[in-house]
Amino acid sequence: MKNFFRKMDSILRCSSELKKEKFSSSFYLHMFAYIFLWSFLYGACMGTYGGVWGERGWQLLFSACKLPLLFTLTFFLSLPSYFILNTLAGLREDFSQVMASLLYTQVGLNIILFSFAPLTVVWYLSVNSYSAAVLFNCFAFAVASLSAQILLKKFYQDLIFKDRKHLILLRVWIFLYAFVGIQLGWVLRPFIGTPNTSPQFFREEAWNNAYIIVLELIWKFLAK
Amino acid sequence: MKKWWQDLDSVLRGSATTPAGLENGDIPVSARGLLVVITILGMFYGLCMGCYGLLKVGGPNYWQMLATTIKVPMLFLLTLFITFPSLYVFNALVGSRLHAHSLLRLLMASLGVTLAVLSSLGPIVAFFSACTTSYHFMILLNVLVFSISGFLGLSFLLQTLQRLTIYNVAPSATEDENEAKFKGALDPTLRPIHFRVKTVFRCWLVVFSLVGMQMAWILRPFIGAPSRPFTWFRDRESNFFEAVFQSILALFS
Known part of the structure; x- marks a missing residue:
């Protein structure tokens, strides 16, 4: 247990201990287990908005399952093209280190x-509107993804020092990941669950495109 | 079979196109093997592209999926088939030292790069196809993906050509230096290549892109408009650029 927390701490600090790591299959397995664990826990907190007892308990479980799904699916959808682009840029030898940096950042x-x-739960308890709950989660995701970008840059520092091309590829990764992640997040709705409706895994109308909806909203706004 | 994939891998890594590897003025890969690999990758992307037809109103359209799976590799191979003779003739006319078979290998390798990038973006396209109802969004996404992979494939072609010519012009003195510098397949070289050869290839790139786009237009539908029934080919109407422009307009209004 102590080791586990020490490991998490070293990831957040981007400490040099991590460089001694061997990139075996157990390493990857551990990383995905960590990603699953933390996102499962946050997902569960996200789903507590409408209460935790009775039928609403299902929403908690659904949200807890969907968040790991969001992160891992986005990762695996973006990985093939990133791998090919790294290879094409002549950086294949560094790819195991690249993978490790990406996984550490995910964790x-x-x-x-x-x-x-905890803040989310307190927020849920103190506000009464659904949109305020959604807004707080948007804020949490925004802060987390911005901080994760700083973390990713730290993990990438050695690589960038070795070859400047890593910096360009890093930006490509962030773009790819965000492009896929936004759409997947939209498809996997609801994460919080509108109160007074029965919990559901997918929304009926969820199968559409987030970018189109944003475009339509902008268009409506401009046409006013 | 494994050897062919290794060929593609060495092209992508750039190890097949290091100045030392291009010693004989030729890329050491098998054109036939690359042909098979390109076809498989093209079919995979076609399958991803055809996912859009699966969620069509009135039931999944498997025929469209099958048609796209066949059409994507056809698109690239037919374009190559049409533009190869003119490239070869002009290449020989300006006195380049590339022979027909080395030229073919060079083109196959660059198609290999294009299709590797294309198919690696396939899962993303398949995901968007599955959850997007907007036909115009899918058209533009596919055009974007094709443009990115085409751009990378053709830059590979120009870079490799440059390296091939460097070898022919100045064989040994700077070899070690070059070796250290060219780690990736797309890394630029400093020495300029012969002006005429470069011009021929530049012109050919334009012709190849235009023929490719027109070929895509002739072979359409690739995605399949949800409002229209499935056909293998459509009547001749409009052109590629007008259609893309219309899609942009439709998406933003």
Whole structure:
């Protein structure tokens, strides 16, 4: 247990201990387990908005399952193209280190997000509107993803020092990840669950495109 | 089979196109093997692109999926087939030292790069196809993905050509230096290549892109408009640029 927390601490501090790590299959397994654990816990907190007893308990479980799904699916959808682009840029030898940096950042992102969990619950208890709950979560996600970007840059520092091309690829990764992540987040709604409705895993109308909806909103706003 | 994938891998890594590797003025990969690999990758992307037809109103459209799976590799190979003879003839006319088979390998390698990038973006396209109802968004996303991979493939072609010519012009003195510098397949070289050869290739790139776009237009539908029934080919109407422009307009209004 102590080791576990020491490990999490070293990820957040981006400490040099991590560089001694061997990139074996157990390393990857551990990383995904950490990602799953933290996002499961935050997802559960997200789902507590409408209460935790009775039928609403299902929403808690759904949200807890969906958040890990969001992070891992986004990661795996973006990975193939990132791998090919790294290879094409002549950086294949560094790819195991790149993978490790990306996974550490994912773990870091989820820990940061989880650190908001108590605040989220208190926020839920103190506000009475659904949109305020959504807004707070947006804030938490925004802060977590911005901090994770700083973390990613730290993990990438050695790589960038070795070859400047890593910096360009890092930006490509952030773009790819955000592009896929936003759409996947939209498809996997609801994470919080509108109160007074029965919990559901997917929304009926969820299968559409987030970017189109944003465009339509902007268009409506301009047309006014 | 494994050897062919290793060929593609060495092209992508750039180890097949280091100045030392290009010693004989030729890329050491098998054109036939790359042909098979390109076809498989193209079919995979076609499958991802055809996912849009699965969620069509009135039931999934498997025929469209099958048609797209066949059409994507066809698109690239037909374009190559149409533009290869003119490139070869002009290449020989300006006195380049590339022979027909090395030229073919060079083109196959650059198509390999294009299709590797294209198919690596396939999962993302498949995901968006599955959860997007807007036809115009899918058209623009696919055009974007094709443009990115085409751009990378053609930059690879120009870079490799540059390296091939460097070898032919100045064989040994700077080899070690070059070796250290060219780690990736797309890293630029400093020495300029022969002006005429470069011009021929630049012109060819434009022709290749234009023929490719027109070929895509002739072979359409790739995605399949949800409002229209499935056909293998559509009537001749409009053109590629007008259609893309219309899609942009439709998406933003």
